[in-house]
Amino acid sequence: MVAAATHATEAGRHPAMPIRDFVPFPGGIVPFYTDRAKTIQALGRAFQGARQIIVAIQRSSDVDEPGLADVYDVGVLGRVLTLDQLADGRWKALTQIHRRVMIKDFVGEAAGYVADVEVLDEQPAPDVPDLILMKTKAYFIAHSFRDTIKHGYPRVPQIKPPFERIRDPGRLADMIVHIELSIPDKQALLATLDPVRRLERVGDLLQGDA
Known part of the structure; x- marks a missing residue:
């Protein structure tokens, strides 16, 4: 109610x-x-x-x-x-x-x-811990890669709070989407109500961004 x-x-x-x-x-x-x-x-x-x-x-x-x-x-x-x-x-x-x-x-x-x-209600978030861990690692690897290019020395990727506590794939996707993407790409992610599909798409874009 x-x-x-x-x-x-x-x-x-x-x-x-x-x-x-x-x-x-x-x-x-x-x-x-x-x-x-x-x-x-x-x-x-x-x-x-x-x-x-x-x-x-x-x-x-x-x-x-x-x-x-x-x-x-x-x-x-x-x-x-x-x-x-x-x-x-x-x-x-x-x-x-x-x-x-x-x-x-x-x-x-x-x-x-x-x-x-x-x-707009999102679809129910399933329990997908392996996908969440994989995409979280990809996010921090991409950040470490960009830091290496920017600063000229390698950095070891580390998963940091609050990412290590995330269990909702849609919430994780919304947290890591702030990467260098076009406005239409980000808008398409905003309009994706399936949380797993959104996280998978963000992960694909992360790998392309890196």
């Missing part, structure tokens, strides 16, 4: 912000910076209300006034933790990303951007 009530709250119409050249994943806390008037208005409404905000990823960074056709179908719902104006006039919103959502409508109104969304 609690989960159903939460979904009822999260689905529906919310203040929204479009973002360029970045794909946030659930579980992270992300600073967003903006000087767009409608985004600032939406953030203000969110911060003064329930603090829920829809983050929509733009298909092209060249669009200044995006509509529904200019953002990807799958975005995320987050909670605005802090909202501050910076010395250069921009606003910084520290936002905790909670879950994936399907964006049904996205418009810019006089009071800021708004989006109508449906909550």
Whole structure:
């Protein structure tokens, strides 16, 4: 009953912000910076209300006034933790990303951007410890390889907390996806609701990235 009530709250119409050249994943806390008037208005409404905000990823960074056709179908719902104006006039919103959502409508109104969304539930996470260990090792090996190239000396890959405690393949995929990938590739991963498939795909991209 609690989960159903939460979904009822999260689905529906919310203040929204479009973002360029970045794909946030659930579980992270992300600073967003903006000087767009409608985004600032939406953030203000969110911060003064329930603090829920829809983050929509733009298909092209060249669009200044995006509509529904200019953002990807799958975005995320987050909670605005802090909202501050910076010395250069921009606003910084520290936002905790909670879950994936399907964006049904996205418009810019006089009071800021708004989006109508449906909550996307991931498929149940199976117990796949071997896959999790293999992809975790691949992640740290890739990082060690890049450090070797950058610093000129080899580094021994070590699995570090909290990765050693992860048991959910979808959660692990969302944690290690922050590698050098294109926006469409990351967006495709965000839209992959099967946790095992998402982790397998991240692992494949990691090996290609290394």
